[in-house]
Amino acid sequence: MGAPEGTDTLNELAFTLDHCEAHETAAEHPPVPEEVRSAIRTLLRWTGDNPDREGLRDTPSRVARAWKEYCSGYTENPGLHLRRTFSEVAGYDEVVLLKDIPFQSHCEHHLAPITGCASIAYLPRHRVVGISKLARVLHGFSRRLQIQERMTSEIAQCIWNALQPHGVAVVIEAQHGCMTGRGVRTPGVAMITSRMLGCFLDDASSRKEVLALMGRG
Numbered sequence: 001m002g003a004p005e006g007t008d009t010l011n012e013l014a015f016t017l018d019h020c021e022a023h024e025t026a027a028e029h030p031p032v033p034e035e036v037r038s039a040i041r042t043l044l045r046w047t048g049d050n051p052d053r054e055g056l057r058d059t060p061s062r063v064a065r066a067w068k069e070y071c072s073g074y075t076e077n078p079g080l081h082l083r084r085t086f087s088e089v090a091g092y093d094e095v096v097l098l099k100d101i102p103f104q105s106h107c108e109h110h111l112a113p114i115t116g117c118a119s120i121a122y123l124p125r126h127r128v129v130g131i132s133k134l135a136r137v138l139h140g141f142s143r144r145l146q147i148q149e150r151m152t153s154e155i156a157q158c159i160w161n162a163l164q165p166h167g168v169a170v171v172i173e174a175q176h177g178c179m180t181g182r183g184v185r186t187p188g189v190a191m192i193t194s195r196m197l198g199c200f201l202d203d204a205s206s207r208k209e210v211l212a213l214m215g216r217g
């Protein structure tokens with residue numbers, strides 16, 4: 001029996017991934033300022049651990065880079081993802097919905113993870129946008145320190161301003177690490193927020209329709 005089919009390809013893939021990682025380390029990992037590393041060392045000591053032990057030695061740099069990534073939304077303007085629109089919609093004038101888009105954010109009160117799903121819908125007036133752009137808008141806002149209520153309304157307002165549609169509906173369901181892992185410690189409890197604009201705010205039947213499409217009817 002020879003090697004299972006596909007092994008070579010897997011090895012090649014593993015090599016490519018290793019290679020990419022090494023490359024990334026050099027190119028995409030800017031040095032972390034000493035004051036940032038020192039702040040994380042202080043936090044580690046404060047928790048009761050020893051920042052000098054082997055397992056924690058590189059943790060301050062890793063944590064610092066991870067936080068830059070969690071908060072990469074600060075370096076972008078989410079509305080720019082909606083600049084390119086399409087007017088050739090062949091008369092389509094119904095709801096466009098991107099449903100259950102997973103996201104991760106962090107709460108601004110505890111820096112604890114917020115994990116959940118967002119459903120984003122709009123009723124186009126004349127123009128539509130590439131559907132993946134709605135997810136990009138979500139991530140532009142979620143990759144910041146947030147509270148769920150503000151994030152929900154920021155996403156809705158951004159789409160409203162950029163596309164000037166008949167209506168926008170955003171519903172977010174998420175779990176908050178600061179509630180599941182500390183404080184009242186209630187795993188499994190989700191928080192739901194929604195923001196409706198235009199026809200979804202003013203017209204009960206439009207709102208009912210979009211909520212039904214989101215599976216929340």
Ligand SMILES: [Zn+2]
Nearest residue numbers: 107109110178
């Ligand atoms: Zn919190």
